[in-house]
Amino acid sequence: DKNSDNSNSAQWTGCVTAIAASMLQTNMVDTVVCIATNNEGDWTQPEPILARSVKDVMRGRGVKPALAPSLKVLDAIRTDPSIRRLLFCGVGCAVQAFRAIQHELGLEEVYVLGTNCADNSPTPKAAREFIQKGMKIDNSQKVRGYEFMQDFRVHVKIDDGDGNVSYVKKPYFTLPGSIAEPSIAPSCLACFDYTNGLADVVVGYMGAPLEGEMDKSYQTLAIRNAKGESMVQAATDQNLLQLGNIAMGSGASHEKFASTTVSSDSIILALTGGDVKEEGVPQWIGEALAFILTSAGPKGLNFARYSIDYHILRNYLHVLDSWGEERIIKDSPIPTYAMNIVQ
Template identity: 35%
Template sequence: MTTASLPPHERARPLAKGSPKPAKDLCSDCGLCDSRWVAYVRNACAFLNQQFERLEEKAHGRSRDLNNEDELYFGVHQRMVSARLGPPIAGAQWTGIVSRIGVRALESGLVDAVLCVQQSPDDRFTPVPVLARTPEEVLAARVNKPTLSPNLEVLEQLPGSGIRRLLAIGVGCQIQALRAVQDTLPLEQLYVLGMPCVDNVSRAGLQTFLESASSSPATVVHYEFMQDFRIHFRHSDGRQETVPFFGLDTPHLKDVFAPSCLSCFDYVNAGADLVVGYMGATFGRQWLVVRNPLGQLLLDLVEPELELAPVTSSGDRRAAVQQGIGAYDKAVKLPGWLAEVVGWLVQRVGPKGLEYGRFSIDSHFTRNALWVRRNHPEKADQHIPAFAKKIISRYRLPSA
């Protein structure tokens, strides 16, 4: 076989470290360009070629029904539940459902390896993607790393590894690229466990955020924007700290998030087989979305260990979203006492469950659409997917 007749990924080489990425300022550092699968980047990259309908059809057999409100917001699915893992995994960010699925997938022989993200021995928040072969390696990846992570760089390790069945854990931009190159991978079976994702940062951006939002940035172990409209920080000494959304220094933090995140419309990880997050569940529970039979197979691995409950929805998000659009655009910062009052009020009468999920989606889609229209007007029409356009049309946006 001549070199010219080889598949593109067998002729390509990863981009050299420090080389400009094809997506330029919109690059999410998903890692595809750090593997030989860079050969497909112009088609596969979510920020060069938005293709939700095709990827949903590929993964689930159909694209979402835009006339079905739940699918409009949450994507193709056959089941949604809320859950807690009992007993929880020690040291997990919440109860550890994602980690337990990874462990059970290996222990049961369903997969040979799990693509997950450990951390640098020098810095808790520096991600280190790995192909975990043991439960211990999966557990070493527990707890979210809220920074851009090159997960797909480990595709470079697949050829010759003996891995034929893989469970990939990742966020939307990574999974979109992975689905686009799936048929070229040396795998017999790919399972995809996705997490909802919004507003990641570079490591430097994370430091800016921590120093602005936390009373002790050096001791933060993890944090999350939660359904009670507060940011929850956990510190290395076990201390819990919460800060109301409305108390953030928006003028200082408005531009700290990565441009890829400000132009992303895959909050709910539409291409995954199973999604595990918190955004559609009530506070203290996780939200599980089974998108297809492979997703149910993953859930089957741990379902006997879960305390399951139906998803619920209450409140009305719309006025809060509309008010938030103007406040964010004007970079409004509330005094601390007022932020606490607003947070207390919204926590009690604001949207909960699936309605909180819709609130979060509406808030981010309207913000991101405005950002794309202002910063990349030439891309806006093609880049903003049909489901996002329908959601955005329900609100009044400032002029681009």
């Protein structure tokens, strides 16, 4: 699905922004919780805000790659009698925490708009260092965001300051092996909610075909219930969202790809005493690998399934190493659906 307005400065095509803005415009909600950048406008510095206008919502455009204090605004919500109908936007960990306490906020209506999420940086500094050390992009370039894409490359979005956007793309395999561990928050290595299962509707890119750059490609909408349907309908009625076809999967078996990826993952190699290479493969080899895997590997929903399985397998091994099998059996920290994939 695409935002027909193609909102400027959005990470993708502005689907999340379109849904949030339309819900304010149609008075479905009076307030939106979203993540903006701090007062300095640093794209790596997330700051939750209470958006009461479309202009406020626009401050939340673009992905912030570090852990965000999404629940920081809860006291302000609870003590403000003008907030009756709320839209909460967030990744899985924030949504789980919000759902656990939403009944204490005294709201008349609550909607939750989620995004898919796999790995976040533990701090803004770690996100910047991934760009500098992993992608070899210096501070002089104005980075707007990055994603690990379906073509097995990291895409970094760069703004030249005059509104012109370009992309630096680097195959996963060329990244330094040592960059993964400091770039991923420990909490993300114990997360099994890539799909953001408690949101009413979830926006993500993994299950969609990759067509050109990220600001021109389709996204996938997972609509879970009647509330989610009404949220999407509000955006389409306002001509802010254009719906495409039902998402489909094709290509190679996602199970085999997931197992192979885990076996070569630098974090897992470190856990098992394997050799973590400081440097990635040469650029030309990385490009060849990315081309072959994109051509022969899982596509569409199968790529999404591959990504989910890979992260669940990797995180299971991390939790097993950190907690031990006895504690896992006793405390059951891993959801049943995740254990079904592991088994």
